[in-house]
Structure formats: structure tokens, C-alpha cells
Amino acid sequence: MTEPRVRVRAAAFSESGPHRSVNQDxxxxxxxxxxxxxxxxxxxxxxxxxxxxxxxxxxxxPAGLDAEELATRIRGANWDLRAHVDRDPALRGMSTxxxxxxxxxxxxxxLAHTGDSRAYLVRSGHxxxxxxxxxxVQALVDQGLVTPEDAVHHxxxxxxxxxxxxxxxxxxxxxxxxxxxxxxWLLCSDGLTDYVADADILAVLADPxxxxxxxxxxxxxxxxxxxxxxVTVVVCDVAEGGFSAGEVQAEASFYGAAAGRFTEEFDPx
Numbered sequence: 001m002t003e004p005r006v007r008v009r010a011a012a013f014s015e016s017g018p019h020r021s022v023n024q025d026x027x028x029x030x031x032x033x034x035x036x037x038x039x040x041x042x043x044x045x046x047x048x049x050x051x052x053x054x055x056x057x058x059x060x061x062p063a064g065l066d067a068e069e070l071a072t073r074i075r076g077a078n079w080d081l082r083a084h085v086d087r088d089p090a091l092r093g094m095s096t097x098x099x100x101x102x103x104x105x106x107x108x109x110x111l112a113h114t115g116d117s118r119a120y121l122v123r124s125g126h127x128x129x130x131x132x133x134x135x136x137v138q139a140l141v142d143q144g145l146v147t148p149e150d151a152v153h154h155x156x157x158x159x160x161x162x163x164x165x166x167x168x169x170x171x172x173x174x175x176x177x178x179x180x181x182x183x184x185w186l187l188c189s190d191g192l193t194d195y196v197a198d199a200d201i202l203a204v205l206a207d208p209x210x211x212x213x214x215x216x217x218x219x220x221x222x223x224x225x226x227x228x229x230x231v232t233v234v235v236c237d238v239a240e241g242g243f244s245a246g247e248v249q250a251e252a253s254f255y256g257a258a259a260g261r262f263t264e265e266f267d268p269x
Contacts, residue, residue, distance in 0.1 A: 005107040006179045006238055007247065010034040011212035013219045014232040014256030017191060025189045025232035026050035026096075026258035031247040032063040034234045035100025038117050038189040039257065040163050047257035049081055049096040053164060055261070056080040057100075058252045063243055064105050067174050070112055074098070074164075074172050082166025095165035098172060099131055099187050101236060109179045109238065114162045114172040118193055120201070121177070122184040127202040130177065134162035158190065183238040184214075191229035192222045211235040232256055 010029035016022065024039030024046035037054050039046020056077040062069070085091045097115025104110045111119055111130055119131040136159040140146040146154060164170045184205055192201070196218070204217045215235040222231040232255065 005242055006103050006109070006181075006240060007031045007243055008034060008101070008103060008185075008236040008238055009211055010234060010236040011210070011215045012036075012232065012234040012253075012255045013215050014259075015219055015223065015230065017223065017227050017229060017231055019228045020230055022047055023230050023256050024050060025191070025230040025256040026054050027187075027232050027234050027255040028054050028058055028252040028258060029234060029236075029255075030058070030061075030252040031243055031250060032061070033058075033100060033102035034185075034187060034236050035098065036117050036187045036189055036232050036234050037099075037258075038097040038115065038230070038232070040095045040097065040115075040160065041158070045091050045094040046096065048084065048091065048261065049094040049165070050256070051258040051261040052080055052084060053077045053096050053098060054254070054258050061251070062102070063247070065102050065110060066105050067110060067176060070102060070110055070174055071172070074112060078164045078166055078170050080166075081164060085166055093165070095163040097160065097163055097189075101185050101187065103243075104176055106176065107179065108176045109183075109185070110174060110176050112172045112174045114164060114170070116158070116160050117187065117189050120186040120205075122186065122202065122205045123180065123182070125206050127198065127205065130175075132173075133160075135160050152194075157194065179238050181238060181240045184211075185236040185238070186218070187234040187236070188218070189230060189232040191227045191231035192218055192233055194229065195225040195227040196221045205235070211237050230256070
């Protein structure tokens with residue numbers, strides 16, 4: 001079995017924001033991966049959906065995956081959402097977005113995505129959005145009916161076209177990217193990107209501060225911009241060297257809704 005040749009130093013912050021009474025965002029960080037999930041607004045129990053999905057996804061400390069193994073884990077975590085609905089029909093319709101990066105056995109980084117939470121890569125002072133929004137407005141942009149500039153302020157920009165809800169047809173797109181020491185990944189809910197311009201985000205991420213400082217500052221920018229949504233930011237710095245035995249055994253750290261749910265229900269062994 002090929003061992004991963006990279007690891008991540010990740011930090012996250014998650015805030016309900018001044019206009020929301022409940023935080024429906026969840027996140028996790030670990031040496032082997034990180035993710036953000038945003039419970040879909042307008043449905044029931046978005047906080048439960050995002051938290052339950054991430055906890056099930058990382059149970060067992062999945063250090064060093066290939067794309068097929070990650071897809072299997074995503075399906076299993078999605079089925080867990082279905083089990084919650086089967087136990088309590090009042091939860092029918094709950095769902096979550098999901099965007100995560102994981103150290104691959106091949107030495108790169110696996111990106112998995114569905115919904116409108118985003119993933120960006122910062123390298124050598126440049127930033128690229130590597131996830132594609134599964135949204136109504138993005139479809140309009142793809143068809144040339146709305147410009148990217150107008151999409152930022154479109155009244156239906158929060159209508160998503162894909163999420164994870166426990167349905168057998170749910171899926172996440174998985175892609176593998178080359179990794180280089182010094183790469184910085186940003187994973188975030190739309191509470192950041194709907195209110196803060198990419199140029200301002202890049203100014204924070206390109207600064208050679210640690211991941212914790214960068215993640216905190218991105219959240220502060222969103223709150224200063226009066227974000228009307230929950231705001232969750234994960235910053236992952238890529239380093240060479242794979243994992244130590246202790247890091248493989250390290251439990252994930254959880255944030256947002258996931259920090260207060262399931263911490264005793266899931267056996268990480």
C-alpha cells in the first residue's frame with residue numbers, strides 16, 4: 001500500500017453570524033484532510049445534516065485514500081443521512097453541501113465536492129477556484145445568460161441544484177490534483193464568498209501567516225461585510241512528509257454544528 005507523501009496543517013473557524021440564530025455549517029480538520037458542509041437552508045435540520053455527514057465520513061480516521069475509497073466513504077455518510085430520515089420522517093428533505101480535500105496515496109490532494117460551498121487553491125500568489133458551484137445561477141452563467149459579475153448579486157444565487165440528502169442518486173465530484181509544499185487550500189461556505197470579493201480573500205491567503213490566522217481573518221472579513229449567512233472557513237497548508245503514526249491515530253477536530261453533535265455517538269476506531 002502506497003503511503004501518502006503529503007500532509008496538511010489545517011485550521012477552521014465557524015460563526016453563526018449576526019443574522020442567524022442557528023449555525024447550520026459544519027467543518028472538520030485533521031492532518032490527513034479537511035472539509036466544510038453547509039446544511040441547506042429552507043429544509044429541515046440543516047445543522048443535523050451537515051454534522052451527521054461529516055462525523056460519519058471521518059469515522060475510522062481515513063488517513064491516505066484513493067478516489068474510489070473516498071467515493072465509498074461519501075456514499076456511506078450519505079446513507080447515514082437516509083437512516084436519520086427513516087428513524088424520524090420529520091427530517092425528510094434535510095440535506096447538506098460538501099467540499100473536502102484529502103491527502104491521496106498517490107501523493108496529491110483529492111477534492112470532493114457537491115453544492116455551492118467552495119474550494120480554492122492558492123499557489124505562488126495566485127488563486128484558482130477548483131470547485132464548480134452546483135447552483136441555478138451557475139447554470140445561467142454556463143449558458144451565457146448571466147455574466148459572472150452579475151451572478152454575484154443575482155437574487156437566486158443561493159438556489160442549489162445538487163446536495164447530499166440520503167438519496168441513492170446523490171453524488172459528489174471527485175478530482176485529484178498535484179500537491180506541492182506551500183500550497184494553501186481554502187474551503188468555505190457561501191457566507192464568505194457571497195459577501196467578500198476574491199481579491200480580498202486572496203490578500204489574506206497570500207500573506208505568509210499560519211492557517212489559523214488566515215482562517216480567522218477570512219471569517220472576520222465576512223462579518224465586517226455584514227454577511228447574512230453562517231460563515232465557515234477552513235484553511236489547509238500542504239506540507240511534505242506524510243503522516244506520523246500519531247497523526248494517523250489523531251481524531252479530527254470539529255467546528256460549527258458538528259462541534260456540538262455526535263461527539264460521543266461515533267466510534268472513531
